[in-house]
Amino acid sequence: MAHNERVFSGMQPTGSLHLGNYLGAMLQWIEWQKTRECIYCVVDLHAITVWQDPKELRTATRLVAASYIASGLDPKKSILFNQSQVTAHAELAWIFNCVARLGWLNRMTQFKEKAGKDREKASVGLYAYPNLMAADILAYHATHVPVGEDQKQHIELARDIAQKFNSDFKDSIVAHGHDDGVFFPLPEPVITGPATRVMSLRDGTKKMSKSDPSDLSRINLTDDAETIARKIRKAKTDPDALPSEPAGLKERPEAQNLVGIYAALTGKAVEDALGDVGGLAFSEFKARLADAAVAALEPVGAEIRRMMAEPDEIDRILIDGGTRARAVADPVMKQVREIIGFIGA
Numbered sequence: 001m002a003h004n005e006r007v008f009s010g011m012q013p014t015g016s017l018h019l020g021n022y023l024g025a026m027l028q029w030i031e032w033q034k035t036r037e038c039i040y041c042v043v044d045l046h047a048i049t050v051w052q053d054p055k056e057l058r059t060a061t062r063l064v065a066a067s068y069i070a071s072g073l074d075p076k077k078s079i080l081f082n083q084s085q086v087t088a089h090a091e092l093a094w095i096f097n098c099v100a101r102l103g104w105l106n107r108m109t110q111f112k113e114k115a116g117k118d119r120e121k122a123s124v125g126l127y128a129y130p131n132l133m134a135a136d137i138l139a140y141h142a143t144h145v146p147v148g149e150d151q152k153q154h155i156e157l158a159r160d161i162a163q164k165f166n167s168d169f170k171d172s173i174v175a176h177g178h179d180d181g182v183f184f185p186l187p188e189p190v191i192t193g194p195a196t197r198v199m200s201l202r203d204g205t206k207k208m209s210k211s212d213p214s215d216l217s218r219i220n221l222t223d224d225a226e227t228i229a230r231k232i233r234k235a236k237t238d239p240d241a242l243p244s245e246p247a248g249l250k251e252r253p254e255a256q257n258l259v260g261i262y263a264a265l266t267g268k269a270v271e272d273a274l275g276d277v278g279g280l281a282f283s284e285f286k287a288r289l290a291d292a293a294v295a296a297l298e299p300v301g302a303e304i305r306r307m308m309a310e311p312d313e314i315d316r317i318l319i320d321g322g323t324r325a326r327a328v329a330d331p332v333m334k335q336v337r338e339i340i341g342f343i344g345a
Helices: 019-032 054-071 088-097 102-106 109-115 124-138 149-168 170-175 225-233 253-266 270-277 282-308 311-340
Strands: 006-011 037-042 079-082 144-146 188-190
Touching: 006 019, 006 124, 019 037, 019 054, 019 144, 019 253, 019 282, 037 054, 037 311, 054 079, 054 282, 054 311, 079 311, 088 124, 088 311, 102 124, 102 149, 109 124, 109 149, 124 149, 149 170, 149 188, 170 311, 225 282, 253 270, 253 282, 282 311
Parallel strands: 006 037, 006 144, 037 079, 144 188
Antiparallel strands: none
């Protein structure tokens, strides 16, 4: 069965989105919506794999949705909703819990990182959430998933689950009208964007993260111009001037990170960016970088703040998106129930 191209991706509502999300994902999402059918989600079911204050979760969900829209995502062109509105995610995740193998989940590196030394105290949801991620994608028969490099393993798991479901239920799939025995597509990870891996402003060897305890490590999309400029001034550097060629950034993680951010914000290749700033001291370069960051992000932050002052507007957009998402997922789930052999499907 040929599947039409469809894009699915999402982010957790656990804190403000930051520059890494913007450059590594949001700009790519916005480009994809121009040419493809796109479904973008605020994954609030994933957020509760660790305990969340209910009031804060609602606020964070609205904040992420507002950040999507302020960055350029058009909820009329794309489907934008919060995950918990569509029961297909949870239902298909349970089915995939019964398809996936323990050994597959035991190889998931992110669980080991997130659970740390207290693995026995981690929730079952945190352990099994890669199956929910597979359900997020496959409930819509999505074919392409824009993700960061750290999520590639999860897309590979989604492919394994899709393949095993197709194999386990091949006869039933054929009997239900899919002559090639293929029900779920094998989704492709898409790791592209102006800067696919933006690093911490305080440590160029660590990824920029909203969970980093230091707010100086990241530029939040909600930061105002003064805060953006201050964080860039305080960003860690080394004592040498910037090189004129990319090879000169080797073994200089902080310099490489800041130049990569500057190149992405100005729409240039790193080689061309270094043609502009090579030889500059960091103090002068940081001033240029701050100007570029403020120009790109200040309008985004202003729009986020405007939308957060009108939460009913955000809720209307999410509820409308949930209705449209269910219209896509419900027929898929009806077929899944019939293929498995459930009565009353």
